Each structure stands twice: as C-alpha cells, then as structure tokens.
Amino acid sequence: MRFNISKLMALAYFHGFGLVLGLLDGPAVRDAEPIQARITGQTTAYPTTITKVWSSTTTSIMYPNPAFAIFSNMIYITTMTVTLFEPWPSMPTVFPYTLVQTELDDMTISTLVNTSGTPTTYVQSTKYTVSSTWVLNQPAPTDLAAGTTVDALPCSECTPEGWAPDERCTRHNLDTACQGQCDLREGLWWCYKRYYNQPGAPVMGRVCWGNNDTAGQMFEYAQLAEPCKKTDHRVQCVPCKGLESNWEAGNWLLDP
Structure with a gap:
C-alpha cells in the first residue's frame, strides 16, 4: 500500500x-x-x-x-x-x-x-x-514500459514505422501522443481519468492534442484512458520538428 x-x-x-x-x-x-x-x-x-x-x-x-x-x-x-x-x-x-x-x-x-x-x-x-x-486495460506487447514518464519519450524524431494515430484523435484533426504511461497493478493497466478542474491529479496514458482550426487558436486536448504504445511520441511534440512550447490544453474534449 x-x-x-x-x-x-x-x-x-x-x-x-x-x-x-x-x-x-x-x-x-x-x-x-x-x-x-x-x-x-x-x-x-x-x-x-x-x-x-x-x-x-x-x-x-x-x-x-x-x-x-x-x-x-x-x-x-x-x-x-x-x-x-x-x-x-x-x-x-x-x-x-x-x-x-x-x-x-x-x-x-x-x-x-x-x-x-x-x-x-x-x-x-x-x-x-x-x-x-x-x-x-489489459496489457499488450505493443505497450510502453511501465514507469515511463513524459520526459523519457522522444520528441525530435520523425514518426517511426508502424506507428498509427488513434481514430478518435484524427476525426478531430488532433495528434495522438503520450503523456506518461499508466500505472501497472496486478497485471492490469490503471489509467487515471483526469478532469480539467484537477490540476494536481495524475497525468497518464494516451491523449489527443493540437490546434483544431486553421488559425491555430483553438487548443484542444482529450484523454483516451488507455496505455501508451512503444512507438508513441510525447504530448506537445511535433514529430520531426520538436516541442511546441506555446501549446496549452485550453479546450478539453471529454468524449473524443
């Protein structure tokens, strides 16, 4: 305990x-x-x-x-x-x-x-x-290792072969990324569902993020409540370019 x-x-x-x-x-x-x-x-x-x-x-x-x-x-x-x-x-x-x-x-x-x-x-x-x-969630061979934090995830590299975005993200014109792996307990992934009014709560699992308008002003974010994949890049990262330091999760999509 x-x-x-x-x-x-x-x-x-x-x-x-x-x-x-x-x-x-x-x-x-x-x-x-x-x-x-x-x-x-x-x-x-x-x-x-x-x-x-x-x-x-x-x-x-x-x-x-x-x-x-x-x-x-x-x-x-x-x-x-x-x-x-x-x-x-x-x-x-x-x-x-x-x-x-x-x-x-x-x-x-x-x-x-x-x-x-x-x-x-x-x-x-x-x-x-x-x-x-x-x-x-049940574990899968493609899952990222337990205990991996967002700082340990790649950013500057391009999208690796075999990686695929989540359809729930692409239909909102958002990127798919990882904000740190979920907890592994008793052989299951425990992914915390954090809400916008919980600034101190755990942050984990796969997410959708990005700007969902042509002007780049609508910052959107959604949790997928599932474990990250081995090939995922970190949230707030643009593959082949690097970290988007100006991005903030302004609009939360609760059910992407």
Whole structure:
C-alpha cells in the first residue's frame, strides 16, 4: 500500500500554519487539496475497503514578525486517516473497465502553543470526500514500459514505422501522443481519468492534442484512458520538428 506521505505532511503543515494565523486574525481558511491515494504491491481482496492511519509530531519556533513573538514554541500533532472504497465485487473480466474510487479523508491537527505559562491546545479537524475515476486495460506487447514518464519519450524524431494515430484523435484533426504511461497493478493497466478542474491529479496514458482550426487558436486536448504504445511520441511534440512550447490544453474534449 502506498500513499503520498510527503504531500500529506505538507498539507498538514499548511493547515497548521493557517490555524495559527486564524487564531490571530479570525477563523482559519482551509482549502483542502484532494489527495489522490493509490494502492500498489498487494493482492486485492473483494469487496475492497482499505484504511491507512498514521500520525506525525513536529516542534518548531516561529517568529513571522515581532507581533507574533508570543508564540515561542508550537507542537503540531497531526493524525490523518484515509479510507479507500473500490466498489467492485470481483476482478473485472471485460475491458476497458471503468472503476470509481471513493476516498474519505479525515485529518485532525492538535496544536500546542507554549507561551509564558501552561501550553494552550487548539484542535482543528478536516473531513472531505474525493472521487477518482480509473479505466483498467489489459496489457499488450505493443505497450510502453511501465514507469515511463513524459520526459523519457522522444520528441525530435520523425514518426517511426508502424506507428498509427488513434481514430478518435484524427476525426478531430488532433495528434495522438503520450503523456506518461499508466500505472501497472496486478497485471492490469490503471489509467487515471483526469478532469480539467484537477490540476494536481495524475497525468497518464494516451491523449489527443493540437490546434483544431486553421488559425491555430483553438487548443484542444482529450484523454483516451488507455496505455501508451512503444512507438508513441510525447504530448506537445511535433514529430520531426520538436516541442511546441506555446501549446496549452485550453479546450478539453471529454468524449473524443
């Protein structure tokens, strides 16, 4: 089981600091960033419910400015519980298979503020639910190796022999490319379906991209939710020319 510990701890520290500011300047403002947790390296039991709990203690001395000098020492005790629900009763047999994970996150931060006397304790809890969609595919000999990132993909080379674009891209006058290989778990490709309002979510799998008008002003992008091929070039790359650094995914096609 693998969770993004550093990301969670960074989030916990951010919330703890927000709490201190809130004590001095009204209620703390919390913008809980969705945490996309993944499970790897173990056999799945069905139906699947997986829970992970851990805690962290940090001691720090903070003097943001002279007005805050009364906070000579603060101790953060952060407990995070993440529960994942995968609503499938058995291993899928028909592919591609769409699976929606529901993640319940419960984070509690206890802050001990040591001033001139007995430490004062403040407790702040955050609970939120995150849903994530994965499309599962069976492997094929033509698939790109697991773990390949977009930076490892070719760009300046011309289209290799045997490579073919995806029809879902060509009908929109878009190029077919790879933005990094999908996750390989239990013998299946797991391709995360990222939406435009999830800037911090994983980016993986084959995509359509390009400019879909004669003036070159309509920047379009679509995820195919399938593993990349060995002969794919990277997204944002024009074969035989190089990287198109000015391109941005402005218009998302959800169903190419």
